[in-house]
Amino acid sequence: MKILGFKATNSRTVKAALGRDMENIPAQFPALFSGADKICLVTSSDAPPSLRARALRLFPEGRTPHFYFWLPPSEKAKTLEEAGRLCSFLFDNGFSRNSLLIAAGGGAATDLAGFAASIYMRGINWISVPTTFLAQIDAGLGGKTAVNLGGAKNIAGTFHQPALAVCDTAFLDSLPHAELRSGAGELVKYAMIGPASLREALLKRLPEAVSGDKTALTACVSACAAYKLKLVARDERDETGLREVLNFGHTAGHALEALAGGHMPHGEAVARGIKAALAISRQARCLGAADHERLLAILAMLRLPPARRVRRDLKRFIALVSRDKKARGAGNRFILLEGPGRPFAAENIKPALLTRAFAEALK
Ligand SMILES: NC(=O)c1ccc[n+]([C@@H]2O[C@H](COP(=O)([O-])OP(=O)(O)OC[C@H]3O[C@@H](n4cnc5c(N)ncnc54)[C@H](O)[C@@H]3O)[C@@H](O)[C@H]2O)c1
Structure with a gap:
């Protein structure tokens, strides 16, 4: 222990x-x-x-x-x-x-x-x-x-x-396979926002972890928990921006979870929210094309099922994204990426970018 x-x-x-x-x-x-x-x-x-x-x-x-x-x-x-x-x-x-x-x-x-x-x-x-x-x-x-x-x-x-x-x-x-894959959605989040050493350790274990390998799961839990607790210890109340990076994928993810009305596991919604955040990062030209491709390849490792039970309601998606409590009074607030391990907060993402992000998230 x-x-x-x-x-x-x-x-x-x-x-x-x-x-x-x-x-x-x-x-x-x-x-x-x-x-x-x-x-x-x-x-x-x-x-x-x-x-x-x-x-x-x-x-x-x-x-x-x-x-x-x-x-x-x-x-x-x-x-x-x-x-x-x-x-x-x-x-x-x-x-x-x-x-x-x-x-x-x-x-x-x-x-x-x-x-x-x-x-x-x-x-x-x-x-x-x-x-x-x-x-x-x-x-x-x-x-x-x-x-x-x-x-x-x-x-x-x-x-x-x-x-x-x-x-x-x-x-x-x-735990059923769908719940292991859901957990892997949050694991991919850590792999994308965390340092290179964490990313390498997690990605090496990801396929075995999703297939239920006990050693791989224990190693992933240990690495992610240690990383999260380090951020929480330094910014317990989410005030300085350190802990906020853990919201990567969650602004769109929470909206998709609501649109799925209980039919999408949280981690799958986060994985799709990450797709949305990557699409915005790329369109806003913060994230280079090669990094975008590399990060999408990581998401592909999850083999997400088709998003059949999500209401394709763009207006409601945009409303949910702006009502998200992470918006902190702005029109909306997302954690985006400048590259692997380089998250940052961005506000007031324009509707045109949100429209594209919604489409990408549901692919
Ligand atoms: N507080 C935070 O910092 C934080 C962070 C991320 C997510 N969340 C919240 O966590 C929730 C998602 O959690 P989740 O993915 O664990 O889903 P969940 O709590 O809905 O559990 C999923 C299913 O797994 C079952 N289950 C639990 N343990 C099991 C086991 N050992 N074997 C078999 N079945 C088991 C549950 O009964 C449930 O049916 C969301 O509400 C999300 O908002 C909170």
């Missing part, structure tokens, strides 16, 4: 345990559990039985018995109503400010449970246990929590660092 950590702005230490086949986390992090008067394990109702069994190997019931809370599947969990339902459950069962919430699931479950943990009694401790490839390399780390509103992604949310994130790649054994 590899343990990473940093000091968060509230001066608490944030830790991440990365590895495979871990056991009995309370025995390894006793301080986190000794003060917990109650523990609630939150998982998704559609998660396979093996997920719960593995979660219980990581967190065996000890002197403090667990309460269990089930969320609706995937994005259906990310609503204010679900956050309220979870907070009411905690209150009805006597949870206090000293209680602990453990969220084991994909990024939707960790986003929602982290959000509830941040508002319940103005914030209680939580442990993030991401169980999809995407959540282990991205969503389950970094302390951004959120729910969706009005068909738009992550509109209400908080920063609330998990005291501990446990990324155990044994969870990924039960």
Whole structure:
């Protein structure tokens, strides 16, 4: 097991345990559990039985018995109503400010449970246990929590660092191929925005990781998590531009996810959002033709399925892109690339470029 950590702005230490086949986390992090008067394990109702069994190997019931809370599947969990339902459950069962919430699931479950943990009694401790490839390399780390509103992604949310994130790649054994490929969408993001050493390491492992190779998945989780936590440690609240580069592919990606109405996995939407960002970068002449081709060849490694279930509604796409919370008051805001490993933020991309970007994203 590899343990990473940093000091968060509230001066608490944030830790991440990365590895495979871990056991009995309370025995390894006793301080986190000794003060917990109650523990609630939150998982998704559609998660396979093996997920719960593995979660219980990581967190065996000890002197403090667990309460269990089930969320609706995937994005259906990310609503204010679900956050309220979870907070009411905690209150009805006597949870206090000293209680602990453990969220084991994909990024939707960790986003929602982290959000509830941040508002319940103005914030209680939580442990993030991401169980999809995407959540282990991205969503389950970094302390951004959120729910969706009005068909738009992550509109209400908080920063609330998990005291501990446990990324155990044994969870990924039960993950369907489509979810591995979805995770690889975020992996390609890291490969394109990160330094050359990270890019080379990830691209070497990408095909094996998508085919479910255990060693490759563990190596990718370890490399991406370390890179993300480094950015988060230096810009925890997304204020200086360092962390913002992680939004590469997400402005158009979130819009496509909304247009697909729940029929496109997040990572696939990000991969298509990356195509859109590359198209804008190229048309704006920031990105050279040779680099553009090289980067498109990386995306082709994902073998994305045809985008059949996305509404081809350009007006709505442009509206969603400008309503994205990353726009920060501008007409729209994208992370673009000047070349591999050279991301930058750009605002007010013109409708003609957005039109072309939308078409490219759906190819
Ligand atoms: N907070 C952040 O920083 C951040 C970053 C990136 C993405 N996100 C969010 O993460 C979400 C996407 O996360 P996701 O890709 O994990 O999707 P998801 O949470 O929707 O999970 C996908 C499916 O996989 C199932 N599943 C989970 N673990 C499994 C396992 N081990 N075996 C078999 N099935 C399993 C889930 O039950 C679900 O049906 C989006 O809502 C996105 O906005 C958040």
